Amino acid sequence: MTVSDNGTRHVFTSMGTAVSLAFAGEAPAGAIAAVENVFRALDDQFSLYKPQSEATAVAHGGLQITAASRRMQDTYALADRWRIATADAFTPHRPDGSIDLSGVVKAIAIDESGAALRAHGASDWCLNAGGDVLTSGAQADGMPWVVGVVDPADRGRLLTQFTCSTAYPAVATSGVTERGEHVWRQDDADRFVQVTVVASDIITADVLATAILSGGRTALDRALTRWPLEVIAANASGEYLTTPAFRA
Amino acid sequence: MTTSTLTDSPRPAVATAVSGLTADAAGSAGVACAAGAPDAGVLSRLGAFYRAQSARRERRHDLLTIGGWSLVATSIALYLADGGITRFATLGGAVTAIGIITGLVATALMCLMLVLTARVPVIDRTLGQDRATTLHAQLGRGMVFGLLAHGAFLMAGYALEGKTTPVATLLDLWRTSTDFIWACVALLMFAGVGISSMVALRRKYPYEVWMGIHLTTYAAIVASLPHQFSMSGLFAEGTLARAFWIAMFLATAGVMLAFRVIAPIIATFTHRLTVSRVVPVGPDAVTIEMTGRNLDALEARGGHWLQWRFLTPALALQPHPFSLSADPTDSTLRITVRNLGAGSARLAALQPGTKVAVEGPYGMFTDASRTRERVVLVGAGIGIAPVRALLESTRFAPGDAAVILRASTPDELYLLDEVRALCATKGASLQVLVGPRAGASWVPRSYAGAHLTDLVPWATDADLYVCGPEAWMDAVLRNADECGIPALQIHDERFAW
Amino acid sequence: MTTRRNSAALLASAGILATGWSIGTAHGQTLTTTVPATSTTSGTTAGAASGTTSGATTYTGTRQSDRWGSLQVTITVASGKITNVTYTTTAGDGKSLSIEARATPTLKSEVLAAQSAQVSTVSGATYTSTKYLTSLQSAIDQMG
Numbered sequence: 001m002t003v004s005d006n007g008t009r010h011v012f013t014s015m016g017t018a019v020s021l022a023f024a025g026e027a028p029a030g031a032i033a034a035v036e037n038v039f040r041a042l043d044d045q046f047s048l049y050k051p052q053s054e055a056t057a058v059a060h061g062g063l064q065i066t067a068a069s070r071r072m073q074d075t076y077a078l079a080d081r082w083r084i085a086t087a088d089a090f091t092p093h094r095p096d097g098s099i100d101l102s103g104v105v106k107a108i109a110i111d112e113s114g115a116a117l118r119a120h121g122a123s124d125w126c127l128n129a130g131g132d133v134l135t136s137g138a139q140a141d142g143m144p145w146v147v148g149v150v151d152p153a154d155r156g157r158l159l160t161q162f163t164c165s166t167a168y169p170a171v172a173t174s175g176v177t178e179r180g181e182h183v184w185r186q187d188d189a190d191r192f193v194q195v196t197v198v199a200s201d202i203i204t205a206d207v208l209a210t211a212i213l214s215g216g217r218t219a220l221d222r223a224l225t226r227w228p229l230e231v232i233a234a235n236a237s238g239e240y241l242t243t244p245a246f247r248a
Numbered sequence: 249m250t251t252s253t254l255t256d257s258p259r260p261a262v263a264t265a266v267s268g269l270t271a272d273a274a275g276s277a278g279v280a281c282a283a284g285a286p287d288a289g290v291l292s293r294l295g296a297f298y299r300a301q302s303a304r305r306e307r308r309h310d311l312l313t314i315g316g317w318s319l320v321a322t323s324i325a326l327y328l329a330d331g332g333i334t335r336f337a338t339l340g341g342a343v344t345a346i347g348i349i350t351g352l353v354a355t356a357l358m359c360l361m362l363v364l365t366a367r368v369p370v371i372d373r374t375l376g377q378d379r380a381t382t383l384h385a386q387l388g389r390g391m392v393f394g395l396l397a398h399g400a401f402l403m404a405g406y407a408l409e410g411k412t413t414p415v416a417t418l419l420d421l422w423r424t425s426t427d428f429i430w431a432c433v434a435l436l437m438f439a440g441v442g443i444s445s446m447v448a449l450r451r452k453y454p455y456e457v458w459m460g461i462h463l464t465t466y467a468a469i470v471a472s473l474p475h476q477f478s479m480s481g482l483f484a485e486g487t488l489a490r491a492f493w494i495a496m497f498l499a500t501a502g503v504m505l506a507f508r509v510i511a512p513i514i515a516t517f518t519h520r521l522t523v524s525r526v527v528p529v530g531p532d533a534v535t536i537e538m539t540g541r542n543l544d545a546l547e548a549r550g551g552h553w554l555q556w557r558f559l560t561p562a563l564a565l566q567p568h569p570f571s572l573s574a575d576p577t578d579s580t581l582r583i584t585v586r587n588l589g590a591g592s593a594r595l596a597a598l599q600p601g602t603k604v605a606v607e608g609p610y611g612m613f614t615d616a617s618r619t620r621e622r623v624v625l626v627g628a629g630i631g632i633a634p635v636r637a638l639l640e641s642t643r644f645a646p647g648d649a650a651v652i653l654r655a656s657t658p659d660e661l662y663l664l665d666e667v668r669a670l671c672a673t674k675g676a677s678l679q680v681l682v683g684p685r686a687g688a689s690w691v692p693r694s695y696a697g698a699h700l701t702d703l704v705p706w707a708t709d710a711d712l713y714v715c716g717p718e719a720w721m722d723a724v725l726r727n728a729d730e731c732g733i734p735a736l737q738i739h740d741e742r743f744a745w
Numbered sequence: 746m747t748t749r750r751n752s753a754a755l756l757a758s759a760g761i762l763a764t765g766w767s768i769g770t771a772h773g774q775t776l777t778t779t780v781p782a783t784s785t786t787s788g789t790t791a792g793a794a795s796g797t798t799s800g801a802t803t804y805t806g807t808r809q810s811d812r813w814g815s816l817q818v819t820i821t822v823a824s825g826k827i828t829n830v831t832y833t834t835t836a837g838d839g840k841s842l843s844i845e846a847r848a849t850p851t852l853k854s855e856v857l858a859a860q861s862a863q864v865s866t867v868s869g870a871t872y873t874s875t876k877y878l879t880s881l882q883s884a885i886d887q888m889g
Contacts, residue, residue, distance in 0.1 A: 011886050018877035020886050022865065087426070106871075128882060130871040139865055148859045150869030150881065158859035158867070158881065175870025196868055220848055231848055232856070240856055241848040248857045314754045321758035325765025333769030735747075 007124075007140045014039035015106055016049065017130030021113075024124030024140045031120040035113040035127070042112075045071065046105040059098045072101075079104045082207045087222065089215030090207050107172070107206035110134045114202070132172040134202045135164040147171045152194035152234045160232060160246050168198045168230060172205035174213040191216060191236060197223075198230040198245070205229075217241075294643060295621035298711075302619035302736070308374040316360050319496070323356040324349050326489040344405025347398055354394030355476070355493075358469070359500045361387045366504045367610060376612030377553075378742045385445065392442030395435055431475035437468035512555070512607035519543055521581065521604035523558070526596065530662050533586040533630060534596045535573060538604055543578050546608075549615055550575040550641030551634050551713075553741070554608030556583070562594055567607065571634035571715075571741065573663065575641040584662060586630035613741035615642040618711050620737060624704050625676075626724055628654040628716030629662070634741060635715055636663045639670050646675025650704040654681045654692070654716070679703055690723035700724070701731040708733050714740045 008023040010032050021027075021035055046055040054072055057063035065076055079092035079101055094100050110129050114136065117125055124137030126145045135145040144163050151159035152175055162171055175194035195213045199205035204227060212220045212233060220233060220241065230245040240246075327348060335341035364371065364384040371380055403414035412420075421428040441464050521540040529535050548554065553571040557564060573584035585595050613634055623644055627635030632653055639651060651671055655661045661680065671678040683692030691698050700707050712733055714724045721740055728738055867882045877883050 009886055017871055018880075018882070020866065020882060022886075126866050128866045128868070131867070131869040131882070132871070133866050133868050135866075143863070145865050146860075146863040148861070148864035148867045148881065150867060152870075155869065156881065158861065158864065159853075160857045161859040161864055162868075163863075171868045173868045173870055194870060224848060233848065238853065240851045240853060242851040242856060243848050246857050247849075247851055248855055310750050310753060313750050314757050317754035317758045318761055321761040322765075325761045328762070328765035329768035331769060333766055 012036055012039075015043050015047065015109065015130070017106075019130070020126075020128040022126045022128075023122060024138060028120045028122050031117055031122050034116040034120055038112045038116055039109050039129075042105055042109045045069075046075070046101055048100065048102060055099075055101060059100060061098070065099060075101050075104065075108065078108075078203075082211075085226070086207070086211040086215065086219060089211035089219040089222075103210055104203065104207060106130060106132060107203045110202045110206075132202060132206050133164075133170065135169045135171075149173060149196050149232065150175075150194075153238060159234075162196075162198055162230065162245060164198075167200060167228075170200065170202040170205040171196065171198050172202065172209040173197075174206075174209035176213070192220075192233045193236050195220075195233045196231065199227060292621075294645065298618040298620055301616065305374055305617065306736075308370065312371065312374055319360065320353055320356045322492065323352040323496075326487075326492055327352055330487060330489055338409075340405055340408030342405075343401055343408055347401030347403075347405050350394045350401060351398035354391045354398055356496070357387045357391040357394060359496045361391060362500050363503055366500075367507045367607075368503055369507070372610050373612070373616060376617070376739075376741075377610045378740075379612075388442060388445060392438055395438050399432075399435055425475075427474040427477075430471045434468045434472035437464050437471065441465050441468065508607075512605065515546065515607065516605040519546065519606065521606055523598050523600050523602040523604060524580075525600060526598050528596075529584060530586075531659055533584060533662055535582060535584045535663075536595065536598060538581045538583075539579055540581065541579070543576055543581060546576070546606075548572060548576045548581070548609035550637030550639070551611065551614035551741075552609035552637075553611045553613075553634070554606050555610075557605040557607075558595065558598060559603040559605060560594075560598070564605075568595070569610075571611070571613070572609075572637045573633035574637050574666075584630065584633040586662070611741060613638060613713060613715065613739055617739050618642065620709060620711050621645070622648040622706060622710035624650045624652070624700070624707050624710050624712045626652045626654070626700075626712065626714045626716075628720050629660050631716035631721075631741075632662050632664075632667065635713065636667050636670065638713060639667065639674070639676065644674070644676070647677075648710075649674065649676035650679070650707075650710075651676050652679045652681065652703060654690070654720070656682070656684055658682055677704075685720070685723075688723060690720055690727055699731050700727050700733070707731060710737065712738045714738070718742065 007025055008027045010021045010027065012019050012021075014036070019035075019039060021032060023031075044050065045053060047053045048055055048059055050056060054063065054069060058065055058068055058072065065073060068076075076092060076099060079090075082104070083091045083093075090103065092099055092101055092103065106129055110127055110132060111134070113127055114134050117127070117136070122136070124139070126133065126135045126139075131150070133147050135147070138144055144165060146161050146163050148158040148161045149171075150173065151157040162168075164171070173194060173196040176191075192213050195209045197205045197209040197212065199208065208223045208227065208229065212223055212231065215222075220231065223229060224231065224243070230243045231241070232243070232246040233241045235241075327345075332345055332348065335345040361384050364375075364380045364387070367377065375383065400414075403417050406417045406421075407414040422432070441461050444461055519540040519542060521538045523536060524539045525535075525537040527535045527537070550572060553569050555567040555569055557567045568585075570583040570585055572582060574582040576582070587596065615638070621644065623642060625635045625639055627633075635651065635653070639649070642649075649671075651667060653661055653664065653667065661682070664680070668678060670676070681692050681695060683694055685691070686693040686696040689696065700712070704710070707728075708731060710733075712728055714721050714728075716724075721742065725738065725740060729735075865885070867880070867885060869880070869882075
């Protein structure tokens with residue numbers, strides 16, 4: 001943990017990625033531990049990289065989803081509702097039919113961490129888990145949190161930025177390069193290589209970023225007609241589709 | 249006794265020829281003629297009236313035809329104006345555009361088809377229900393072929409534009425769009441309905457099968473709707489096409505609801521029809537008399553047919569189309585029915601007091617289709633029933649009407665006594681032809697070689713009404729054509745008798 | 746009678762088709778019921794000017810439909826600059842909606858640039874914990 005004039009920062013590893021937690025001022029006692037606990041508990045239960053996890057048992061068919069824990073069933077139900085809402089562009093199933101909830105678990109962890117932070121009295125913070133960001137309040141200098149978006153063509157650079165607000169506190173990005181094709185694709189005609197979605201909550205932002213990356217222009221148009229969003233999507237030939245917030 | 253069967257007189261005042269039967273009515277018919285000598289004023293007035301009525305009907309027919317064609321043309325024109333024409337610049341675009349246009353035409357035809365069978369009064373009074381139904385079937389064939397072309401051209405067009413194969417395009421759409429899957433299901437259902445309708449004629453099917461086919465049509469329409477909204481752009485906001493198609497769909501649905509559902513319900517509750525008497529009128533036929541309230545409001549005339557639903561457990565679900573066998577009064581209606589199927593057989597057992605739901609009246613086998621002052625009525629078997637009702641209701645000067653009845657055996661000359669009495673009262677000639685038909689001709693062997701104009705020399709300048717068994721009617725119409733009777737003056741009822 | 750009637754119907758249909766045809770070719774224009782009909786500026790080949798409001802001209806493009814649905818763009822130009830872009834689309838869940846200034850094609854040079862000094866965190870495709878070490882986020886976290 002580093003503490004400076006710019007506030008407090010804490011970085012830890014969970015779910016195979018790095019989680020950065022920044023506070024505008026001092027972190028309230030127990031707040032950081034609460035966030036770590038949220039991530040650890042969800043990772044233990046839902047990680048497909050842990051052979052003993054409940055999710056592994058479900059994915060391998062050893063445990064029927066109907067016989068799984070309440071939490072597992074609720075998470076599956078949540079993911080499946082999103083599958084319906086996105087017309088299958090987002091799906092909790094792998095092509096082989098097995099259940100994979102990792103698409104929503106990280107967002108749930110961020111979401112629940114936000115609740116835990118508020119429960120500990122923290123109002124001004126920014127939580128970034130593997131590139132998905134949830135913000136609350138303002139920075140130390142009173143300015144709103146500004147989220148940079150990585151340039152898909154050059155990951156060492158920023159493409160654009162978004163200034164968070166109460167209405168739009170959550171930013172999620174889905175891309176094809178970092179973990180390879182980690183999103184199951186629907187069609188090759190209009191493929192995006194990176195999609196950033198800003199929404200009123202992190203689960204919506206994360207799921208729709210995945211759905212648009214997977215479902216292309218159709219999914220993008222569909223999402224924009226149903227949810228209040230800001231979106232920037234890049235395709236393989238370096239062309240962008242943007243909503244006004246991302247235009248100069 | 250006057251027996252002028254094959255007369256060469258240009259216009260016999262009254263020619264009552266009853267062959268093979270006693271003709272005791274001839275005398276009284278002669279009296280009627282003598283009493284009412286042709287009055288030039290009445291004659292020309294009636295002639296002018298019917299000519300004007302015919303001209304009005306022709307104008308309605310013109311407008312309906314032009315309107316129907318124009319709706320189809322408009323559906324294409326809106327697409328072309330809305331940028332569709334620019335698609336013809338490339339091969340793929342052109343094929344796609346043809347696919348879209350065939351879909352639009354099929355949709356427009358579907359609306360017209362539904363309206364044609366919605367029993368809209370103006371259509372019924374202009375085309376008649378049987379011709380409307382024939383046209384419905386013709387448009388149906390066009391629609392099914394249009395839909396098949398729609399699917400084939402679009403898959404080919406998309407494939408050309410996307411540089412892939414039609415099959416790959418289809419699989420791709422199938423995988424990614426639920427609406428497309430429904431559209432395919434709808435297409436298969438439409439094709440199924442179309443094929444089953446084309447292969448066998450309506451009569452060959454039991455009523456329940458026919459009902460099932462039509463329910464499938466409605467299911468197919470519903471299944472085709474999602475892709476019309478999401479994929480076709482028919483309803484894209486801010487376009488004239490949207491307003492056009494919304495109006496088309498609402499008008500079609502509204503017309504069907506109004507005339508197939510609401511109007512019959514209102515008629516049934518208003519008129520409260522009840523069976524009052526069931527009288528046998530031959531070895532296998534009965535006359536069913538009904539009473540009701542305010543029947544004048546039905547505006548039923550002799551020659552009309554109605555859909556009857558006798559509200560008994562066994563019959564309530566089956567509507568029967570039967571023609572009136574007498575001109576209705578404000579409180580009575582009458583039909584005469586021959587036992588043709590299981591349902592008809594049960595009609596003979598109807599008890600007085602049975603409630604009756606009614607839909608109609610329909611048909612152009614009435615005074616409303618008259619075009620001339622003179623009229624020839626030809627009926628065979630149970631087809632005599634509507635002829636008898638029309639004879640009662642239609643107007644003519646004595647001597648200007650000829651009635652020809654035909655049957656294989658005297659038993660099948662239903663309502664002969666009533667017809668004979670009406671001819672005597674109104675001054676119509678009556679000729680009765682009994683015996684097996686001479687080959688493909690419509691007359692019995694004893695009349696072999698006789699033409700309509702041999703029996704009624706002035707038939708070419710008269711309206712000809714024909715009702716009877718299908719094959720026999722075809723023979724009469726063939727002969728009418730040979731005699732040079734203009735098609736406009738020929739009226740046949742095929743839908744129900 | 747029938748021939749006369751059918752030729753009249755044919756003639757009427759041909760007239761309607763010709764009208765649609767000529768509108769489609771002459772303007773490549775969309776018949777729009779919502780845009781005021783006071784057309785002023787001459788249209789381009791790609792679209793047609795449909796109305797003016799306070800010096801701004803709106804151009805409505807040809808409706809483009811593909812298997813996913815149809816899309817139509819209306820562009821508002823004032824003083825030679827595009828000030829607004831509106832899509833009318835039927836894609837998506839079946840509702841046809843007018844979307845005010847929704848996702849539009851944008852050149853990279855037109856994308857809002859990031860001001861590194863302001864940025865407090867970075868959103869990107871999920872990185873592994875190893876890759877984090879070389880990521881921008883890591884740099885920001887280390888700056889404190």
